Amino acid sequence: MPLTRIQHFCVSLDGFGTGEGLSLEAPFGHAGHRLHEWMLGTRGGRQMFGQQGGTGGVDDAFVRLFAPGIGAEIMGAGKFGPPGWHEDPAWKGWWGPNPPFHTPVFVLTHHPRPPIAMKGGTTFHFIDASPAEALAAARDAANGLDVRIGGGPTVVRDFIAAGLVDHMHIVVVPVLLGRGVRLWDGLESLEKDYKVEATASPSGITHVTFTRAGL
Amino acid sequence: MPLTRIQHFCVSLDGFGTGEGLSLEAPFGHAGHRLHEWMLGTRGGRQMFGQQGGTGGVDDAFVRLFAPGIGAEIMGAGKFGPPGWHEDPAWKGWWGPNPPFHTPVFVLTHHPRPPIAMKGGTTFHFIDASPAEALAAARDAANGLDVRIGGGPTVVRDFIAAGLVDHMHIVVVPVLLGRGVRLWDGLESLEKDYKVEATASPSGITHVTFTRAGL
Numbered sequence: 001m002p003l004t005r006i007q008h009f010c011v012s013l014d015g016f017g018t019g020e021g022l023s024l025e026a027p028f029g030h031a032g033h034r035l036h037e038w039m040l041g042t043r044g045g046r047q048m049f050g051q052q053g054g055t056g057g058v059d060d061a062f063v064r065l066f067a068p069g070i071g072a073e074i075m076g077a078g079k080f081g082p083p084g085w086h087e088d089p090a091w092k093g094w095w096g097p098n099p100p101f102h103t104p105v106f107v108l109t110h111h112p113r114p115p116i117a118m119k120g121g122t123t124f125h126f127i128d129a130s131p132a133e134a135l136a137a138a139r140d141a142a143n144g145l146d147v148r149i150g151g152g153p154t155v156v157r158d159f160i161a162a163g164l165v166d167h168m169h170i171v172v173v174p175v176l177l178g179r180g181v182r183l184w185d186g187l188e189s190l191e192k193d194y195k196v197e198a199t200a201s202p203s204g205i206t207h208v209t210f211t212r213a214g215l
Numbered sequence: 216m217p218l219t220r221i222q223h224f225c226v227s228l229d230g231f232g233t234g235e236g237l238s239l240e241a242p243f244g245h246a247g248h249r250l251h252e253w254m255l256g257t258r259g260g261r262q263m264f265g266q267q268g269g270t271g272g273v274d275d276a277f278v279r280l281f282a283p284g285i286g287a288e289i290m291g292a293g294k295f296g297p298p299g300w301h302e303d304p305a306w307k308g309w310w311g312p313n314p315p316f317h318t319p320v321f322v323l324t325h326h327p328r329p330p331i332a333m334k335g336g337t338t339f340h341f342i343d344a345s346p347a348e349a350l351a352a353a354r355d356a357a358n359g360l361d362v363r364i365g366g367g368p369t370v371v372r373d374f375i376a377a378g379l380v381d382h383m384h385i386v387v388v389p390v391l392l393g394r395g396v397r398l399w400d401g402l403e404s405l406e407k408d409y410k411v412e413a414t415a416s417p418s419g420i421t422h423v424t425f426t427r428a429g430l
Contacts, residue, residue, distance in 0.1 A: 013230075013399065013406075013423070014230055014397075014399035014400075014402070015228075015229055015230050015399075172387070172413075172421075174406055174411040174413060174423065175404070175406050176399055176402050176403055176404060176405045176406060177403060178399075178400075178401070178402065178403025178404065179403065182229075184228065184229035184230075184391055184393075185229075185393075186393070187229070187391050187393065188391055188392060188393025188394065189390070189391060189393065190391045191228075191389055191390045191391060196389040196419060197389075197419065198387075198389060198415040198416075198419060198420070198421045199415050200413040200414050200415035200421060201413075204411060204412065204413060205413070206387075206413045206415060206421050206423075208228070208389065208421075
């Protein structure tokens with residue numbers, strides 16, 4: 001049975017999944033790279049950027065789970081580009097000609113456009129759909145593999161609130177952003193439906209995993 | 216040099232230090248005992264209630280740091296009693312005749328009253344003071360020992376925001392309260408002034424410690 005998964009979605013200690021003031025120059029607003037720089041400390045994270053070195057511990061183990069077993073991703077419009085990207089017909093995402101997904105990617109947007117096939121197996125599909133509808137489309141495209149909910153925080157929260165997520169890996173980064181988009185709003189008592197585990201890393205971050213009861 | 220410390224202040228994963236709907240019957244509102252029940256799993260925590268058994272790992276180690284080296288506590292009115300306690304001249308706190316503090320305790324309130332000496336060395340002093348003024352009074356009473364900021368979340372946040380806290384131990388409990396009083400509001404970039412460490416426990420909670428730079 002394929003799962004719906006969230007992989008290393010990062011939040012600050014005060015629960016923000018992105019900062020304020022998102023723009024082309026600042027994809028995470030005032031958060032800068034603070035939520036994600038831990039990945040570049042790992043061997044797996046560095047390999048994604050053609051670099052050597054890095055750590056091989058628990059952070060690396062979780063980073064390396066990003067791709068295996070995933071057949072499609074769903075992401076929000078706010079992850080695909082800066083505010084207003086839908087007015088630019090040439091915008092193809094932040095990730096250059098060979099994005100790191102290597103699967104179909106379903107972008108939730110109120111401004112659908114034709115699919116874009118990129119190098120390396122990534123195809124962006126643009127759909128105006130509810131979480132359940134999007135998941136059905138992604139499952140169809142995933143060839144029996146798992147579907148990743150890729151973010152941003154609003155989309156992750158919507159899928160969790162709809163009860164669609166089987167496993168999630170949330171990374172709590174020890175910074176206080178103070179403002180931005182909160183991940184946890186409206187999810188009171190979520191822990192009742194999941195087994196929750198926490199693993200602190202020597203790097204300072206904590207990996208919190210939620211596994212749906214009965215899985 | 217005596218320190219100003221916070222000991223095992225508990226917050227939910229979504230950052231609430233207490234719930235909604237505080238009352239005599241529900242000191243933490245809808246949170247119930249969820250934020251604090253981990254303490255009763257430890258040997259040290261059980262001893263406080265005259266019970267035996269319990270764990271002896273990292274949770275217990277942190278629980279046992281509650282008293283040693285502390286010469287006084289500062290707490291908010293909301294920790295001392297339920298809403299409206301100041302209208303009851305007989306109210307002496309939640310903790311019975313022998314409270315677990317065993318030091319002077321300064322209760323911040325807009326309704327000061329004469330001090331109350333309890334069994335076991337606890338004396339409650341009621342003062343209407345700023346954080347800095349309260350800390351000066353507590354230091355005078357602490358005989359050269361450290362001062363504990365005891366909560367609730369609003370008071371803890373006020374002392375942190377005023378730059379008065381040297382070391383704090385925050386316990387992140389893997390539940391989502393959804394509502395209540397947030398600890399982290401208004402503390403953007405706090406991590407710049409502290410060394411932050413995270414230690415996950417097999418019990419599921421994470422101990423996050425902040426040690427002021429240069430200490």
